[in-house]
Amino acid sequence: MTSDRGRKPLTAWAFLAPYATAVGLLIVLPALLNLGYAFTDHTGLTRDPQFVGLSNVRRMFADGFLLDSVRASAIHLALAVPLRLLAAVGLGLLLAAPRPGGRWFRVAVYLPTVVPDVALAVLFLWVLNPLYGPMNQLLGLFGHPGFTWLSDPGTARVGVALMLMFPIGEGFLVVLAARRMLDGRLYEAAALEGCGPFGQLRRLTLPLLAPVLLLLAVRDTILTLQVNFVPAYILTDGRPGNATLYLPVYIFDQAFEFSGFAYGALVTSVLMVVTAIVITALLLVVRRWRVLR
Numbered sequence: 001m002t003s004d005r006g007r008k009p010l011t012a013w014a015f016l017a018p019y020a021t022a023v024g025l026l027i028v029l030p031a032l033l034n035l036g037y038a039f040t041d042h043t044g045l046t047r048d049p050q051f052v053g054l055s056n057v058r059r060m061f062a063d064g065f066l067l068d069s070v071r072a073s074a075i076h077l078a079l080a081v082p083l084r085l086l087a088a089v090g091l092g093l094l095l096a097a098p099r100p101g102g103r104w105f106r107v108a109v110y111l112p113t114v115v116p117d118v119a120l121a122v123l124f125l126w127v128l129n130p131l132y133g134p135m136n137q138l139l140g141l142f143g144h145p146g147f148t149w150l151s152d153p154g155t156a157r158v159g160v161a162l163m164l165m166f167p168i169g170e171g172f173l174v175v176l177a178a179r180r181m182l183d184g185r186l187y188e189a190a191a192l193e194g195c196g197p198f199g200q201l202r203r204l205t206l207p208l209l210a211p212v213l214l215l216l217a218v219r220d221t222i223l224t225l226q227v228n229f230v231p232a233y234i235l236t237d238g239r240p241g242n243a244t245l246y247l248p249v250y251i252f253d254q255a256f257e258f259s260g261f262a263y264g265a266l267v268t269s270v271l272m273v274v275t276a277i278v279i280t281a282l283l284l285v286v287r288r289w290r291v292l293r
Contacts, residue, residue: 031272037265044261056266066267068242069250070274072157073225076246077278079161080224085216088168092175093205106176113169121234124163125150128235153243156236160244163231164224171216178212179205214286218279225275247271 038056042049060066091109095102112120127133128149136146147155182205190200206213229248232238238245238253247267255264 034265034268037262038269039266040262042262042265043259044255045259049262052262056263059263060266060270065242065245066250066270069245069247072243073228073246073274075157076161076228076244077221077224079157080164080228081217081220083161083165084168084171084220084224085213087165088171088216089175089209089213091168092172093179093201096176096179106172109172110169112166115167117167117230118234120163120166121231124159124231124235128159150236151240153241156240156243160228160231160235163235164228171220174212174216175209178209182208214283217282221278221282222275225278226271247274 037049039051039053040049041052041055095106095109099105115123127135130136130146130148130151133149135149139146149155149159186204186208187200190204195203226248228246229252232244232246232249233252236244238249248271251264251267251271254260254267
């Protein structure tokens with residue numbers, strides 16, 4: 001007679017097999033093919049690419065535009081991730097408590113997430129218009145003349161980061177659900193001890209939500225580095241002065257506009273490595289600060 005203990009591993013493997021197969025076919029295999037193409041002369045048009053060794057690697061180290069792209073991606077990461085986290089966490093905590101009309105406020109926060117990226121980017125072309133856009137009109141109410149948003153390197157970076165502050169619905173829902181799962185008796189005890197709302201936020205809410213916040217930070221880091229193609233391509237196309245020439249935009253230009261599929265594959269591998277390094281550094285910092293304790 002077979003015990004339940006001996007049957008559990010088979011059940012787990014049977015459950016995970018479809019997902020493992022999908023990961024292998026849709027992620028691992030394309031990644032290996034991409035790495036193989038990086039050492040060829042493939043243009044995306046020829047049928048039989050030829051092996052060229054480290055030729056593309058040498059080209060990469062001499063490529064000044066790639067350095068500009070890495071710098072633009074790093075600045076974008078430093079701008080967009082904190083803004084997205086601040087918006088998602090702030091709104092999630094603010095709307096977690098029952099309040100009149102809270103359901104409609106939550107819908108309003110989540111709604112931009114279901115808007116297609118292209119439509120949202122086209123909308124922001126109007127929002128950031130220096131002549132009649134609502135952003136400059138809002139600044140005009142405070143006596144500020146406004147900015148030429150997408151014509152200046154600094155404000156173009158800020159404009160793309162502002163657009164990415166709106167589709168935060170997934171992170172917002174995660175924070176909202178995690179906050180509602182916290183035991184209310186902890187807050188009652190803290191209030192009896194004289195701990196005010198700010199003290200409860202600093203000493204209870206944020207420490208208890210630390211694993212969730214770390215998950216969102218890792219997720220937003222990956223998204224910000226790898227899924228910023230649409231806003232940058234439609235709003236600025238990498239301009240001005242390569243300020244928004246993020247790595248996905250540069251990869252697209254090399255692979256499809258300049259028929260450098262092999263070189264684009266190599267830069268894609270670099271993007272994967274850069275993402276892994278940033279995520280590892282983030283986890284090491286969190287571990288050093290002992291945030292998860």
